[in-house]
Amino acid sequence: DAKTTQPTSMDCAEGRAANLPCNHSTISGNEYVYWYRQIHSQGPQYIIHGLKNNETNEMASLIITEDRKSSTLILPHATLRDTAVYYCIVRGPFYGQNFVFGPGTRLSVLP
Amino acid sequence: EAQVTQNPRYLITVTGKKLTVTCSQNMNHEYMSWYRQDPGLGLRQIYYSMNVEVTDKGDVPEGYKVSRKEKRNFPLILESPSPNQTSLYFCASHIGIPAGNEQFFGPGTRLTVL
Numbered sequence: 453d454a455k456t457t458q459p460t461s462m463d464c465a466e467g468r469a470a471n472l473p474c475n476h477s478t479i480s481g482n483e484y485v486y487w488y489r490q491i492h493s494q495g496p497q498y499i500i501h502g503l504k505n506n507e508t509n510e511m512a513s514l515i516i517t518e519d520r521k522s523s524t525l526i527l528p529h530a531t532l533r534d535t536a537v538y539y540c541i542v543r544g545p546f547y548g549q550n551f552v553f554g555p556g557t558r559l560s561v562l563p
Numbered sequence: 564e565a566q567v568t569q570n571p572r573y574l575i576t577v578t579g580k581k582l583t584v585t586c587s588q589n590m591n592h593e594y595m596s597w598y599r600q601d602p603g604l605g606l607r608q609i610y611y612s613m614n615v616e617v618t619d620k621g622d623v624p625e626g627y628k629v630s631r632k633e634k635r636n637f638p639l640i641l642e643s644p645s646p647n648q649t650s651l652y653f654c655a656s657h658i659g660i661p662a663g664n665e666q667f668f669g670p671g672t673r674l675t676v677l
Contacts, residue, residue, distance in 0.1 A: 486665070495567075495653050495668030496606070550596070550621070551655075551666050553606035 455479070455542040461558040464534075470527040472557050474540030477521045483544045485516060486551065487525045489536040496539065496553070499525065530561045565590045567669035569654050575675045576644055584639045584672050586654030592667075594657050595637040596621065597629065599650040600671075606653070612637055644676040 457475040464470040476485065486501040500507055500514045502523075507514045513526040527534055539556040543549055567588045576582055588595065596611035598621075608621030612631040626648055628640040637656075641648060651673050657666040 488666075493600075493651055493671060493673070495655075495670050498665035498667070501665065550608055550611060552608075553598075555605050 455552065456540045456554055458538070458540050458554065458557045460555070461560070463560050463562055464527075464530045466532060466561055466563050467529055470525075470530040470534065470559060470561070472525040472527075472538050472540075472559065473522065474525070475522045476540070476542045479520050479542050480544065481520075483542050485514065485520075485523050486541040486543060487512070487514065488539045488541065488551075488553075489534075490539070490556070491533075491536040499538075530559075532561050532563065535559060535561045565667065567654055567656055567667050569652075569669040569672050571672060572670065573673050575677065577677050578645055579643050582641050582644060582674075584641075584652060584654075584674070586637045586639065586669060587635050588637075588654075588656040588667065589635065590656060590658070590667065591634065592656035592658050593634070595631070596655050597627070597637070597639050598653045598655065599623065599648075600653065601650050609639070609652075644674075646676045648674065649676045650674060 484501050484503050487499040488496040490496045500512050502514045516523045537556040537558050539553050541551050570585045593614050597609040598606045600606050607623045609627050610629040612618045618629050653671050654669040655666050658664050
């Protein structure tokens with residue numbers, strides 16, 4: 453069963469911030485939120501992950517609501533190369549727990 | 564450079580001809596897994612391994628075998644491929660210890676079974 457819900461597709465203008473939402477209302481206290489993306493048919497690429505606090509790295513920012521039931525991935529200045537399918541994944545910390553990929557959000561960055 | 568490699572990247576074969584897709588990682592990761600990706604079905608896990616000689620079935624293991632004789636390698640074996648195994652395959656690895664860690668994916672192997 454999917455643990456996350458994401459919009460099927462989104463558009464974003466080049467140079468603007470892309471905000472990708474994810475609902476994970478059944479998340480447990482020890483489960484992490486991960487974001488991956490897949491450009492065309494390449495291997496999925498890790499973007500960022502977090503537990504409770506907001507996180508930022510060179511690629512993106514992750515904003516997790518206080519109740520942890522939803523999160524938003526922010527690409528601050530989207531480029532055409534950010535066009536991809538973005539996956540939000542909830543995963544526990546225990547050894548051997550798998551990454552379950554849903555259908556994701558297809559982000560199209562438009563010139 | 565930390566990476567997961569897969570070979571071959573592309574393969575066209577015929578029904579029933581045994582094949583092996585190799586996967587290797589250079590990060591000393593304990594956990595490795597295989598996924599297949601089909602249009603409309605997303606990424607589905609085939610098999611995974613939590614360490615050498617420890618393997619387990621994922622969501623779609625039928626028709627596949629794996630082995631984990633060394634930490635770095637995790638080959639996917641199709642003993643008798645069939646057309647419904649035509650797919651895009653990804654190998655992945657991560658360190659496996661508790662707490663959040665990223666999973667690294669290989670570049671993919673596009674398999675066509677005629």
